[in-house]
Amino acid sequence: MLVDFSRLNSSPFAGSFYMSVALPNPGVAGRSAPSLFVPIQSDLDEVERLLAVTITSRRSCLTHLIAHLDNYHGKRLRPALLLLIARACGQVTPAHHILGAVVEMIHTATLVHDDVLDEAAVRRHAATINAGWGNQTSILLGDYLFTHAFHLASSVDARACRLIGEATNRVCEGELQQIIQRGNWELTERDYLEIVEGKTAELTSCCALLGALYSGADPDTVARMARYGRCLGIAFQIADDLLDLVGEERITGKSLGTDLEQHKATLPLIHLLGEASPEKASRLRQILSSPGNHKRENLRPFLAESGSLRYAARKAEEFAYHARAELTCLPPSECKSILELLTDRVVHRIC
Numbered sequence: 217m218l219v220d221f222s223r224l225n226s227s228p229f230a231g232s233f234y235m236s237v238a239l240p241n242p243g244v245a246g247r248s249a250p251s252l253f254v255p256i257q258s259d260l261d262e263v264e265r266l267l268a269v270t271i272t273s274r275r276s277c278l279t280h281l282i283a284h285l286d287n288y289h290g291k292r293l294r295p296a297l298l299l300l301i302a303r304a305c306g307q308v309t310p311a312h313h314i315l316g317a318v319v320e321m322i323h324t325a326t327l328v329h330d331d332v333l334d335e336a337a338v339r340r341h342a343a344t345i346n347a348g349w350g351n352q353t354s355i356l357l358g359d360y361l362f363t364h365a366f367h368l369a370s371s372v373d374a375r376a377c378r379l380i381g382e383a384t385n386r387v388c389e390g391e392l393q394q395i396i397q398r399g400n401w402e403l404t405e406r407d408y409l410e411i412v413e414g415k416t417a418e419l420t421s422c423c424a425l426l427g428a429l430y431s432g433a434d435p436d437t438v439a440r441m442a443r444y445g446r447c448l449g450i451a452f453q454i455a456d457d458l459l460d461l462v463g464e465e466r467i468t469g470k471s472l473g474t475d476l477e478q479h480k481a482t483l484p485l486i487h488l489l490g491e492a493s494p495e496k497a498s499r500l501r502q503i504l505s506s507p508g509n510h511k512r513e514n515l516r517p518f519l520a521e522s523g524s525l526r527y528a529a530r531k532a533e534e535f536a537y538h539a540r541a542e543l544t545c546l547p548p549s550e551c552k553s554i555l556e557l558l559t560d561r562v563v564h565r566i567c
Contacts, residue, residue: 252554256303284345288324290340295319298427301427304546315426318369319422325362326387366380387418389414393415401489403481408481413449413450420445424442424446437545448535451532455562457475458529461525476504484528491524529563537559
């Protein structure tokens with residue numbers, strides 16, 4: 217269920233979508249991030265209970281390590297997405313609570329492993345697992361979360377295990393593709409989007425699909441919700457890559473500049489290199505390949521001059537626009553309004 221990138225490139229979209237279209241439901245639009253999920257709060261509470269029960273170990277030596285995972289507790293976007301779509305499509309069932317816990321464990325496992333790959337020291341204003349316990353412990357803890365996730369998914373049915381397994385395979389493929397392409401400054405925008413579609417958007421797409429499927433939605437709605445999640449995930453990752461270049465650690469609460477240190481070609485850099493003259497491109501590759509942690513500062517003048525930051529931001533807005541368009545099949549509801557608003561929030565985190 218891949219995104220048709222050629223269709224996106226021929227879109228009539230122009231300018232900033234969110235500057236020309238009113239936000240949905242003013243009461244919903246004005247909510248802060250923590251209060252946005254109030255309509256599904258009791259369901260999220262049940263997801264939290266299942267998470268706690270599932271990953272608790274009887275071995276006392278692991279207690280402190282597992283407790284540290286509380287520092288990886290974000291906005292629970294993925295289980296919230298699954299639950300919001302379930303409610304917007306029909307109703308939330310016990311299967312949704314289990315699946316919400318499953319996708320959050322898988323997401324947390326990928327974060328723990330990503331911090332090892334990126335040599336990140338900070339995640340959500342706290343030390344990463346690898347910074348506190350080392351890489352071996354981090355890898356094993358990520359595996360621990362993966363195995364618990366699939367064991368829990370098996371309590372729903374074989375279909376859930378298959379769908380989640382397929383999505384996790386694609387996430388791993390995307391991560392592997394990104395690692396193999398490190399230092400490849402000839403990477404194209406299409407190559408980049410294929411990586412992002414695997415490593416990030418595949419899981420959000422799976423969340424959206426599971427939410428619709430287990431609420432009894434018709435096949436067309438299930439497919440549209442999967443596309444919503446995929447486009448939302450791509451928009452989210454582009455915005456995240458922008459944050460890595462221009463964000464502030466005290467605000468984001470995580471290590472920044474890791475993409476540059478790991479020689480990852482993200483969309484702003486791909487655009488910058490593509491627009492540069494041969495002489496300037498040579499200078500840029502020199503900066504990108506140089507040792508040291510001053511790459512962000514050295515690149516900022518080039519990024520500002522080229523318009524590459526704005527180009528990437530507009531691409532994120534395009535994907536958010538297409539995500540929102542998939543929601544037109546849903547009847548009006550508070551949860552639908554929140555899903556619409558999420559297409560704005562994931563992009564404008566960079567502001």
